[in-house]
Amino acid sequence: MGVVLGAVASGSELWDFVNVPGLMIVVFGSFAVTLVKHRWRNFFGSVRLAFSTTFLEKTQDPWELYREARQLADVVRKQGLLGLDRVEITHPFLRKAVGLAVDGHPPEFIEEVLLEDTHQYVERLQTAEKVFRGLGESAPALGMLGTLVGLVQMLNNMQDPSSIGPAMAIALLTTFYGxxxxxxxxxxxxxxxxxKTQDEVRNRMIVISGILSMVKGLNPRIIKDVLASYLPELDAMEDLHESTPAQEES
Structure with missing residues (x-):
C-alpha cells in the first residue's frame, strides 16, 4: 500500500485521487453485495476473525508442538496419564486434549470431541475466507460499474471539450479503488x-494423534513415526536441533 500511495504522490497530489461518490460505490456496494451472500453475523465475525488472525494471533510452531507432545509422552510413561495434570501446557487445544485424557475418557470419545472442535474452528476460518474472497470479487466489479456510470455522465456533458480529461480521470478512479x-x-x-486453516489443521492433527497414542499406551519412541506424516521435515529438524547444542559446546 505504501508503494502504491508513494507512486501516486510522486506524480500528483493524493487529493487528485479522492472521489467520494466512486469510493462510496465501491466500498458500500461491495459490503452490500457481500451481506446479500452471507449472514450479517458471519460477515462481522469474519472481519473480526480475519484481523485478529493476521495481526494478533500467532500460529503455534509445529516443531515446538511436536516436542511438547514428546515431553508429555515421557511424563505418561513415568507417571501415567494422571501425571499430565501437573504439567503446565501453553497450547489451548493441547490443554483441552490433555484434560480429556486425564479425566479418563475412552480414546473414541476423545477423538470425536477433538475432531468436532477442529471441524467447527476450521468452518469458521473457511467462512471468513469466503467472505473476503467475495469482497475481492465484488470490489473490482463495483469499480467497473462506477467507471461506467462516470463515463455515461461524461458523455452526456461533452459541450466543453476541456472538461473531458478531468471527467475521464474521475470516472477511472472507481476502477482504481476496486x-x-x-x-x-x-x-x-x-x-x-x-x-491459517492449513496450519491449524496440521497442528491439531498432531495433538490428536499424540494424545490418542498416549491414551492407548503406545511407546513414546514411536510417536515420531505416528506424527511423521504431519511433519515431513522432521528428520532434518531433529538433526538441526540435536547439532545445535554440540556446536554451542564446541
Missing amino acids: AFIAQLIVLPLADKLQL
Missing part, C-alpha cells in the same frame, strides 16, 4: 485465512 481494495486488502486477508 483494484486497490481487492488486491491489497481483502484478497491477501483471504489467503492469510487459508494458510
Whole structure:
C-alpha cells in the first residue's frame, strides 16, 4: 500500500485521487453485495476473525508442538496419564486434549470431541475466507460499474471539450479503488485465512494423534513415526536441533 500511495504522490497530489461518490460505490456496494451472500453475523465475525488472525494471533510452531507432545509422552510413561495434570501446557487445544485424557475418557470419545472442535474452528476460518474472497470479487466489479456510470455522465456533458480529461480521470478512479481494495486488502486477508486453516489443521492433527497414542499406551519412541506424516521435515529438524547444542559446546 505504501508503494502504491508513494507512486501516486510522486506524480500528483493524493487529493487528485479522492472521489467520494466512486469510493462510496465501491466500498458500500461491495459490503452490500457481500451481506446479500452471507449472514450479517458471519460477515462481522469474519472481519473480526480475519484481523485478529493476521495481526494478533500467532500460529503455534509445529516443531515446538511436536516436542511438547514428546515431553508429555515421557511424563505418561513415568507417571501415567494422571501425571499430565501437573504439567503446565501453553497450547489451548493441547490443554483441552490433555484434560480429556486425564479425566479418563475412552480414546473414541476423545477423538470425536477433538475432531468436532477442529471441524467447527476450521468452518469458521473457511467462512471468513469466503467472505473476503467475495469482497475481492465484488470490489473490482463495483469499480467497473462506477467507471461506467462516470463515463455515461461524461458523455452526456461533452459541450466543453476541456472538461473531458478531468471527467475521464474521475470516472477511472472507481476502477482504481476496486483494484486497490481487492488486491491489497481483502484478497491477501483471504489467503492469510487459508494458510491459517492449513496450519491449524496440521497442528491439531498432531495433538490428536499424540494424545490418542498416549491414551492407548503406545511407546513414546514411536510417536515420531505416528506424527511423521504431519511433519515431513522432521528428520532434518531433529538433526538441526540435536547439532545445535554440540556446536554451542564446541
